[in-house]
Each structure stands twice: as structure tokens, then as C-alpha cells.
Amino acid sequence: MATVTLQNVRKSFGKTDVIHGIDLDIADGEFIVIVGPSGCGKSTLLRMVAGLETVTSGEVRIGGKLVNDVEPMDRDIAMVFQNYALYPHMSVFDNMAYGLKIAKTPRSEIEERVASAAELLQLEPYLHRKPRELSGGQRQRVAMGRAIVRKPAVFLFDEPLSNLDAKLRVQMRLEIKALQRKLGVTALYVTHDQVEAMTLADRMVVMNGGVADQIGKPLEVYADPQTAFVGGFIGSPP
Ligand code: ADP
Ligand code: MG
Numbered sequence: 001m002a003t004v005t006l007q008n009v010r011k012s013f014g015k016t017d018v019i020h021g022i023d024l025d026i027a028d029g030e031f032i033v034i035v036g037p038s039g040c041g042k043s044t045l046l047r048m049v050a051g052l053e054t055v056t057s058g059e060v061r062i063g064g065k066l067v068n069d070v071e072p073m074d075r076d077i078a079m080v081f082q083n084y085a086l087y088p089h090m091s092v093f094d095n096m097a098y099g100l101k102i103a104k105t106p107r108s109e110i111e112e113r114v115a116s117a118a119e120l121l122q123l124e125p126y127l128h129r130k131p132r133e134l135s136g137g138q139r140q141r142v143a144m145g146r147a148i149v150r151k152p153a154v155f156l157f158d159e160p161l162s163n164l165d166a167k168l169r170v171q172m173r174l175e176i177k178a179l180q181r182k183l184g185v186t187a188l189y190v191t192h193d194q195v196e197a198m199t200l201a202d203r204m205v206v207m208n209g210g211v212a213d214q215i216g217k218p219l220e221v222y223a224d225p226q227t228a229f230v231g232g233f234i235g236s237p238p
Pocket of ligand 1: 013018036037038039040041042043044045
């Protein structure tokens with residue numbers, strides 16, 4: 001089971017309240033996009049789901065378990081970042097295998113999993129290259145490969161396409177959606193890009209200053225915005 005539930009989640013940094021109480025139930029296999037302008041708290045919310053940031057109050061559960069009760073290595077999640085966070089001195093293979101090595105996965109299984117992810121992502125010809133010898137799209141695929149090999153039930157994405165040019169962004173967006181469907185994983189995807197949100201989401205969460213202004217299917221949100229902010233943000237072109 002890979003449901004994710006957020007119950008009245010709040011976050012403060014010192015005296016600054018950044019997340020003001022968010023409730024969200026994510027179904028197994030659902031693709032949720034958190035969309036909102038820069039600084040509204042998207043990354044902080046995602047980092048709390050990943051257990052990289054503690055909640056100030058409220059609860060985050062994955063598969064019914066409190067995230068912070070589960071050891072980092074045992075959390076059934078993988079995160080893909082905007083800057084890819086690849087190790088520059090390691091080959092594509094070693095970048096993808098790294099987490100599995102840390103988890104003491106047997107060598108034969110590491111090879112199997114990396115090979116199967118490389119096939120899925122069309123990275124087979126590049127396994128021995130270093131990240132600097134790859135295009136932006138290929139680097140993004142390696143970052144996804146590193147997530148896939150761990151076979152997580154939940155994928156977390158923080159603006160994974162922001163560093164790509166417009167054309168590649170569209171292509172990678174389609175690839176991410178196809179991959180999520182194929183693997184049947186639950187996805188929580190953060191972006192400031194309305195078009196990305198509209199096209200990727202089963203449901204979207206429109207965030208405004210640490211508050212979820214509206215949660216719903218893209219076309220419902222578009223057709224029936226619940227606040228003036230949502231109307232302006234989703235209705236007008238980026
Ligand atoms: P977004 O991802 O939507 O751009 P963030 O979650 O990164 O927004 O940030 C939300 C707010 O929280 C911002 O005002 C940011 O400055 C603040 N913030 C984020 N991380 C920290 C931190 N570690 N310490 C203090 N303030 C932070
Ligand atoms: Mg952010």
C-alpha cells in the first residue's frame with residue numbers, strides 16, 4: 001500500500017510559519033501535482049513527505065506509517081531533484097547503483113535492476129559515461145533511473161524539469177507520466193509551471209502562501225476556481 005496522507009501539516013522555521021495546516025489524502029497510484037508560485041512552500045511540503053524536514057505539527061503517513069518513525073533507508077520513497085544531484089566523478093551505472101550499494105543489495109541484483117532501468121529509460125548506451133558527457137535530458141533520465149532502481153512505491157519530484165529547455169521539458173514531461181503509469185507508482189510532483197500541472201496531474205493542489213487554496217482535478221480547478229488567487233494563477237497563461 002502506498003497511500004500518502006497529510007493531516008493538518010504545519011511547518012515553522014523559527015517564528016516564521018511557512019506551511020499553515022495542509023490536509024491531503026493521496027490514493028495508491030495517483031499523480032498529485034503541487035503547484036504554486038516561488039516561495040509558497042512547495043519544496044518544504046515535499047521535504048516533509050520525504051522525511052527530510054520534520055513537521056512542526058500534524059502528521060505525514062506513507063502506507064499508514066508515520067514518516068519519521070521509519071528509518072531513512074526503509075522509507076518507500078525516492079526523490080528526483082531539479083539539479084539532478086548526480087555524482088560527477090561516477091559513471092551513469094555507478095550513479096544509478098549507488099543507493100543499492102549503500103543498502104547492501106547483492107551485486108547480481110544491482111546489475112539486474114540497473115539494466116532494467118537503463119532499458120526503460122533508453123540509457124543502455126551511456127552506462128559508462130560520466131554525467132558531464134550527457135545531455136540535459138539524459139542527466140534527468142539518470143536521476144530518474146537512480147530513483148527507479150530502488151523500486152519505491154512513492155516518487156517525489158521537485159521541479160525536475162526546470163533546468164531543461166522548453167522542447168525537452170515537454171518530452172520529459174510525457175516520459176515521466178508514461179513511466180509513472182507503467183510502474184504504477186504514486187507520484188507527488190512539485191512545480192511552479194501551470195501547464196505542467198494541468199497536463200500531469202490526476203489532481204492538483206494549488207498552493208498560495210503556505211495554504212492549499214484548492215485541491216481537485218485540473219479541469220475542475222480550471223473551470224471552477226475557489227479563490228481569486230486560483231483563478232488568476234491557473235486561468236492566465238504563465
Ligand atoms: P517553494 O519551493 O514553493 O519555492 P520553499 O518551500 O522553498 O518554497 O520555501 C517556503 C518559504 O520557507 C520561503 O519563504 C523560504 O524562504 C522559507 N524557508 C525554506 N526553507 C527554510 C529554512 N531551512 N529556514 C528558513 N526558512 C526557510
Ligand atoms: Mg522549491
